[in-house]
Amino acid sequence: MQAVAEAGDRAAFAALYDHFAPRLKAYLMRLGTPEDVAEELAQESLIIAWRRAASFDPLQASVATWLFTIARNKRIDRLRREKRPEFDPNDPALVPDAPPQPDAGLDVARDETRLRAALSRLPAEQVHLLQLAFFSELSHRDIAEKEQLPLGTVKSRIRLALAKLKIQLEDSEKPE
Template identity: 80%
Template structure:
């Protein structure tokens, strides 16, 4: 370890790696890690030891104790990451919606009012079928089954209701 620390001796590190990698892997597996994770953590531990070799103090601990401590800490870090995944700041669920322009609220309210007036011009039956199709998200087949109407009748009534709405909205200056 001192040859690695003082001179960056690759041959010394290779010997250290060959000796300790299987032992670290077995130790990490005894801690409960699957084989592939244990192998990965053993490699990470030894790479970390390579980078921190200058901090190794033989008066504090043996090489084995130092390496096994690094491996145990790598395992703990992995467990913490698995239990608490890192947050992706670009996750769409975490990005707040943009504030609408103040005038867009007024525009939206006016459009909704025009649509309500146009809906009042429809028959109760047409309004009911549109509500089932658009607000209850039912297919034409589901509406036909629910209302005990022929499928063609449901399609015709919805198509006529939409055409009538379009005419009403176009008459008020709203594109449909």
């Protein structure tokens, strides 16, 4: 490997190739790689070794260890690439949502009006806690710290407020 690294010795690399190519291929096949792919990966591994010969450090590993590590990593890269699904333009996840119906805005406005009316009938402290939880996205623990209330009190007030809202919204749906 020294001769390959220092002088780009093609004869030394040919000897290295002749010695390790069949061993790398056999190793890759033992790992479950099909023969044609194993041969391709072994060749790619040795090409990488040729290109990166200057980075080989005999104090860190033997030539065999270095080459087998390169081959193993090439196999892993290949497996990862194969596990990625092919792009399917007909995938339902890629189809845009249908445009909203013209009357959808009316439904949203009606629901918003009902919600505002129901919130106005709640005690101010419950509305405030709901705003902190849902609009400021604070956790119950953070609300308890901010409002200097026990955690159980925050939870029970929010639960009570939501129960009242549910009842009021169900009542407002009923035809008069």
